[in-house]
Amino acid sequence: MELHELTIHELNDLLKKKEVSAVEVTNSYLKRINEVEPKVDALICETADFAIKKAEEADKMIRDGNINDLTGIPVVIKDNMCTENIRTTCASKMLEDFIPPYNATVVENLNSLGAVMVGKANLDEFAMGSSTENSAFKTTKNPWDLERVPGGSSGGSAASVAADECAFSLGSDTGGSIRQPASLCGVVGMKPTYGLVSRYGLVAFASSLDQIGPITKDVTDCAIVLNAITGHDPKDSTSVDNVRKSDYKEFLKDEIKGMKIGYAKEFFRQGLDEGVKKSIENALKTFEELGAEIREISLKYMDYALAAYYIVASAEASSNLARYDGIRYGHAAEKYEDLIDMYMVSRSEGFGKEVKRRIMLGTYALSSGYYDAYYNKALKVRTLIKQDYEKAFQDVDVIVGPTSPTVAFKIGERVEDPLAMYLADVYTVPVNIAGLPGLSLPCGLSEGLPVGLQIVGKHFDEGTILNAAYAFEKACNFTAKPSFKGGAK
């Protein structure tokens, strides 16, 4: 087996035993990136020189006996998280040349543990999209079938893990942007509870929904990365400081006897692919065989989640993205008549179609006269959805269901139909609306493509999710690997 095929914990074993060095591990990944990146296009930038320097530092840490779970482990960071002195573009022409003078807190956390960043991942511009086709620079391909999308917006992050370009990656999830691409790429992705991971340095899309999380090859790695990135950050006032920091590895037990697992009848209906449905039903059977108690629940406001989400997220985005005005950094128009014209030309040139669509939607939803009809109404729906979950969690420990209604779809297939594209997130969005934690892991194949199982838990109950996921992973034994079939002729 090649080094780049290993999980974090497997690499960690080798590094601990000093059978390999961090530099060797990094070189194996850099070589792999050279091989597959031309096919996959998962990365906006490769940071080879920086990675070798970091790997050398990691080797020194290891020599000094300071090894921890992530020392010397190669990681890819979604390019909407700020990296000091390294370009952070958000896959937008607007920020093409933006070099932040600071690290995101999560990047700082990984750095302090000795993780090695090998590149920054492609994404839908400013994390808006479900296919990574909205990047201003390149379209990432799904390693399972290069004619298909990897999902989005963390498509680059998920594809880079699936293609073994890194041992793990970080994504951000506003409406499913970690879980949906993880599902489509056959890897593990988790959106932690809102507030568990600092958002400082994450270029904001929709502040009340955004959350950073891990994308990994297995559930154990997910717990390891979660350990590294959680915790209170004084630089983010929405990061919680009253939750005891857990060691998530302690929840990795294959014993789930008596665990109450819910599924909503609303999950199984029109729009859900037959193959996906079958995999999910099998997954429920597996849980039952493991001794869990399966209960049907109802999430009756689920139907309104997508609508509420697009109002709230777009409203916040219209405000968050207003700072890209060509005055201080990033793209600025060369020709303009006056100040207002300068704003208009800079923004027209700098933003892509989807971003503009959402800015307009959000601006409209917040404008006086429409605020109550849209934004305020959306907030009320948000409350109802939260209550839906609260009620459901009185009866069950976790809720499982499909992550995405379909397997990976073809590149270009939904580009002209934004509403069809938005449906890709129909199962993940309600979780962000309620601020809950959710994890997606592979549970089978349909049409030769991976199907993702979503496990949603109570606020700050990541442990129970990991427990269920770990037990399922053992029982399901999903071992298929991407085939890199198809691709540009």
Added chain:
Amino acid sequence: MNYEAVIGLEVHAELLTKTKIFCNCTTEFGGEPNTHVCPVCLGLPGTLPVLNKKVVEYAVKAGLALNCEISKFSKMDRKNYFYPDLPKAYQISQYDLPLCKNGYVEIETSDGAKKKIGLTRIHIEEDAGKLMHENVDGSLVDYNRTGVPLIEIVSEPDMSTPEEAYLYLTKLKSVLEYSEVSDCKMQEGSLRVDTNVSVRPAGSKEFGTKIELKNLNSFKAVQKALEYEIKRQIKLLENGETIVQETRRWNEQKGITESMRSKEEAHDYRYFPDPDLVPIIVSDEWKEEIRKSLPEMPEHKKERFVTQYGIPEYDASVITSSKPLADFFEKCVLEYSSAKTVSNWIMGEMMRLLKETGKEVEEVLIKPHQMASLLNLIDNGTITGSIAKTVFEEMFATGKNPEEIVEEKGLKQLSNEDELREIALKVIEDNPKSVEDYKNGKDKAIGFLVGQIMKATKGKANPQLANKILLEELSK
């Protein structure tokens, strides 16, 4: 027809915190452009604001000092608009749930009537940067001020004359200074005033069309601009013209208000709760703690000065109008027993010199014990009252001890009878006309002659003694 004005004021006051509202940058005034900034106050991508607790504390303190209700629950909102001085393209402010509301300021008009001016609200917000258009091709921005914490104090339209507006501002400033939440320096932009004014037929319930006045650099300017604007509006109405709602600027040089030709379009700030900031909760305990930290307010101090020191109400109100002045007075009184004498000197010489030199009370070099020494020198006859004024001026300028000044300049009172008699004889000889007048029964002439003695001795002659000697010599 008789018209009356309706005036409301919006005051922005900079809070005296050491650091900005959402980051640790200094709030110090000035500095090279863009040196008091960091990624957070520049709104760089990915950065997040974290509310400075001191800002809430100071704003609550101001609210309590201004008789407001303090909201247990309030939140920060975003006010969205594009302008180059606003780094995030939204200002973080408070919209529908301000931190403080329903307060009042009590003013005393010149006819002695007391009037309460209502305060609608006080909310916290961040300041924007500063655009510079001079001496450059294009425009430059200095972001040093972005994120400097402000409170906006919005009054009810309860004032009906420019004088009331002036009194309101003076009182507001003194309360803010007293509570030590703002230094209220208008020249540094720590205090900024916008005013809304409309006129209507006296007694009418309906409001007239409101005009906003900007560019008001002093309280006097506010008063003058209002006086002008009210006259202008009344004239328009009397000519049967309509008043268009607009923003006007005060032109200090010309003494007129001018239209700022602001665009007709209505602003839509698209306010919504800032999702980056958690709600502000002010517990009863915290509120009480802040209340306890409030110093004595001007009204209480004034009443106390009248009863404790026995000075007239007028004196007390002048002295307590400024906290540093009141503090100086109290320290002097500790060292010198006649409070009325102290208050005379403060209201007379000291305030005159402050006005002339443009100094702040805090900058005055005279120490309270030196002030007491000076007054003692008058009491024990070492110097005359008029000489004391000269000494005081020197103390004000140099901070020297009065004894030292008297010694150096030879200003001791002349009480030597022989010496004075010699001078008196000379004066009698030189002013036969006055002597004649006196002898013809014009008592006033004696004053002139004493004055001549004072002149000859450069004010050092003991006036009582000079008087006595003159009378003796003239009756010979």
